[in-house]
Amino acid sequence: MNCQPHAKPMVYICTNIEQFCLLCDEIAEQPYPLCVACEQALPWLDEYCLRCALPLPMAGLTCGQCSRRAPAFEQVIALWHYGFPVDTLISRFKHRRQWPLGRLMGELLGHGLRHRYAEGLAVPDLLLPVPLARRRLRERGFNQAGMLARWLASQLGVPCDERLLLRTRDTPAQQGLDAKARRRNLRRAFTLQRPGMVEGKHVALIDDVLTTGTTAQAIAQLLRKGGARRVDVYCLARTPKPGQA
Structure with a gap:
């Protein structure tokens, strides 16, 4: 192999x-x-925080950060640790336009979500991809979260709206920033084009990787202020804490 x-x-x-x-x-x-x-x-994520999917030594636990202060989102669903070869697959999907790899990972995520739905996970009313900044979208030519959201919408039979959630300003890349810097970086970075569209709805936010959860938290807070009843996060992979294997 x-x-x-x-x-x-x-x-x-x-x-x-x-x-x-x-x-x-x-x-x-x-x-x-x-x-x-x-x-x-593949590095399947089997033991994780019940709220944010942070990799943990045992299953069925909630991490310290979520225990101290519950995030605005209800639950993160991730299939894998962000490790080899998934990290390579995601990088090639995002940066080298090897879309079949993204489609494959999206299909596996869809299978995993359908299994979770059968076990009682609430089915969302709407899928919203994390938007890219305009400059990065021009450079890359596509939004990987938007592609994942479209593929998942087709598999799950849940509508997807790629224009409802907007990134209002270009921000420096989150990579390399600590948690506080990430939060400052994302202040007023997102907006809802039609806030009433999420009122009373269960919304699932779609992204490729969840790192610190800062972006998901900022968008979830925005969605909750817009009246969303519940916000979940669906992603391909979850990173561990820095220094954690």
Whole structure:
């Protein structure tokens, strides 16, 4: 098994029974282009905070930060630790436009969410992707959160609105900033174009990675002020605390 994706163009037909795994190039023998061996080798998130999905040593616990001050969002659903090879897959999806990798991860997230719904997780009324700053959107050419939201909307049968939540100003990248700097960086960075659209609704915020949760917290507060009944966060991966394995 080789979990390093090939750099060659990756195009596949979803209805093709003999799909090839996008990670090792072997026949997948599954409904999606990922073989069983590679799927099992992914860094699945099994033990995490019940509120923010922070990786923890044991399951069924709430982290200290969420215990001291509950976030504005109700629950974070993440499939994986942000570690190899998921970190590589997300990076290639975002920065190298290898969209089949993003589609594959979005499909797996959709499978995971449907399983959670069957176990009692509340189904949201609306999916909202985290918006990109205009400058970054021009540079990248697409919003990875918006693509994930569209794919999830199709799988889950939940409507998605990519224009309701707006980023009103360009801010420096969050990478490398501590929690306080991240909060200052995001002050008044988001707005709702039509606040009444979320009143009384259960909203799920879509992003690729949750790091400190600062962005999710800022948007969740905005949505709650706009009248949202509940805000959840759906993402592909969750990072651990700095220095935590």
